[in-house]
């Protein structure tokens with residue numbers, strides 16, 4: 179594009195200095211403009227990348243979940259109340275399964291006389307409802323009752339988060355071997371390290387965390403020796419004073435390996451206690467904590483526990499809502515556009531309608547929510563929180579978009595096609611439906627799908643018609659209580675527990691996948707139609 | 712619809728039998744055309760002969776296309792246009808509200824300035840008209856219509872092996888002949904052509920002119936043209952328009968050799984236009 183600047187030495191008579199100057203200015207303007215364009219695109223691309231990276235890095239932990247594995251006999255008296263073999267009764271017997279698994283943990287980790295707080299902490303490793311899939315599976319295969327089975331339950335969200343590196347910063351430090359130990363589990367243990375052990379890493383970790391601490395609380399140091407975990411009660415010049423925390427109740431032997439786990443935060447400042455961390459470490463050493471793909475995210479409906487919450491209900495709700503939206507907005511939008519573009523006389527009235535449609539497209543979506551609440555729910559008495567009403571509201575919301583896009587597509591069909599059809603004696607309607615509409619179809623389709631994509635991401639109007647309700651069941655039809663993906667994202671993002679954060683990001687990814695799929699469909703359909711010229 | 716077309720075929724046969732070569736096909740009486748308030752055609756009356764080519768010539772914007780569009784009521788599709796006066800064709804006033812413009816257009820075909828084939832296959836381009844008018848009883852009959860129309864338009868040999876190819880894939884001249892074939896396919900009596908060669912190169916133009924000359928034996932043809940030579944080559948009758956008025960109308964030979972009006976003289980000799 180840029181012709182080389184003429185050489186002033188060899189310039190002909192027609193290349194004056196003034197012309198050269200103008201040329202230079204023009205080239206400069208061109209270069210500048212190109213730079214602006216590239217700069218703008220770079221900003222857009224960077225923003226997109228930043229968005230994707232932050233969402234994906236947050237969500238990645240939500241797609242994997244830590245499960246606690248039990249090898250356990252499903253005793254009939256525990257899981258099948260009163261010897262029933264009714265699958266429904268077994269599936270409903272959540273507390274029976276829960277007790278069975280809790281007991282198994284208690285037998286392993288707590289003495290008979292453990293106090294209530296300790297027991298509560300242990301049982302806090304997983305939530306009551308986490309056994310639901312196990313109960314359902316057993317109900318589906320009743321012959322599992324009474325046999326030894328390997329079952330796994332989702333760890334509580336805090337524990338899961340801890341295992342994924344959340345909750346508190348930490349450092350694991352190898353301290354070599356125990357040189358000598360004295361004391362008893364009950365009253366305190368004192369161990370000394372092998373001479374020459376380098377403890378500088380430990381001191382550094384503790385010092386570093388102490389410095390970071392906002393409230394001057396001391397970091398926690400846990401010590402693991404064999405299958406026993408202790409908390410540190412004090413350091414003396416050559417000994418470490420330890421208090422038993424969890425695991426085997428045996429005093430350390432000399433030459434056993436010893437390791438330290440320094441946690442940045444004091445116990446009072448975290449959602450996971452020292453003991454729970456110790457048990458988690460022990461279970462991990464046993465190989466009973468496994469990472470699994472978090473299928474819950476897609477199979478479960480919403481839940482108050484993040485580890486059990488899934489998007490299934492919202493996905494189905496969104497699909498049902500989109501269905502209603504599409505059934506309303508696309509046919510009505512296309513016919514309105516065809517009428518306005520092809521048949522309506524061009525007069526004041528149609529101008530007025532056109533202006534109003536354009537204005538309607540710019541009306542804030544929340545206003546449509548108010549309209550929906552007033553008209554569909556209060557006036558027509560439709561139920562709240564259902565995809566039917568949501569779909570109708572979103573249908574009205576995207577109707578102007580579909581009309582405008584369809585009109586643009588119809589306008590772009592060359593008038594010569596219309597006159598050609600009329601010229602061979604086609605009626606107006608025939609010329610539109612046989613020739614104009616098929617040619618406009620790709621554009622109409624693209625516009626409609628873009629409108630639908632907008633509806634898919636819409637939250638505000640749905641809040642107003644009550645689609646923010648807590649829905650624990652996958653809806654069966656458009657008149658069932660339901661929620662949709664963007665509302666679910668909004669709700670999860672306001673959840674108090676830290677574990678909602680990755681969960682929210684995961685739901686965002688599900689929504690984005692849906693949007694990408696819709697755009698893909700748009701592209702495929704467009705290609706399909708365009709191949710017919 | 713069928714009835715109408717058969718009627719026409721009947722009339723056509725009768726005319727042939729009576730050997731009525733010099734017969735008026737379209738009789739226009741006192742035509743005024745307005746675009747909103749603005750008058751584009753002032754009281755034009757003319758008789759257009761059957762089985763002859765009538766050329767409309769005149770400077771740009773003098774109303775040739777507007778007048779041509781009156782003959783198949785294409786002006787109806789222009790919202791601002793209104794037509795006054797009578798156009799008698801086969802004993803009926805086509806401007807009468809009882810005449811359906813859609814039926815009229817199946818009997819008065821039109822070819823436009825820019826070739827405008829449908830973005831469909833060559834076959835479907837031709838078959839569309841017969842299909843919507845129900846002219847063919849079955850597939851084989853439709854095939855026949857397509858073939859004969861393409862033959863009459865002199866395009867058959869070039870496209871017979873690729874009837875399924877898109878009409879838009881043809882060259883400009885071929886596209887225009889396709890449009891002529893499409894117009895012929897609904898067996899019209901009159902074919903209107905609005906500068907059919909202005910978008911074509913000289914060789915394609917020559918082919919279309921040859922074609923027009925052949926078609927003259929069967930149809931009443933009206934052609935608007937910018938080219939005086941073309942008018943002289945293909946037409947038997949010529950009408951000269953100026954500022955919305957019909958200045959002179961007569962045998963082409965006379966108009967070109969011995970125009971009565973000085974404006975015609977000036978235009979033909981290239982003094983304005």
Ligand SMILES: Nc1ncnc2c1ncn2[C@@H]1O[C@H](COP(=O)(O)OP(=O)(O)O)[C@@H](O)[C@H]1O
Pocket residue numbers: 746751769770771772773774775776777778789791
């Ligand atoms: N659709 C239209 N709306 C308004 N005025 C038109 C329209 N078409 C043509 N005219 C006007 O009518 C006059 C005749 O135009 P036209 O018939 O196209 O002339 P020609 O074909 O001889 O060049 C011109 O002054 C033109 O501006």
Ligand SMILES: [Mg+2]
Pocket residue numbers: 775776777905
């Ligand atoms: Mg014209």
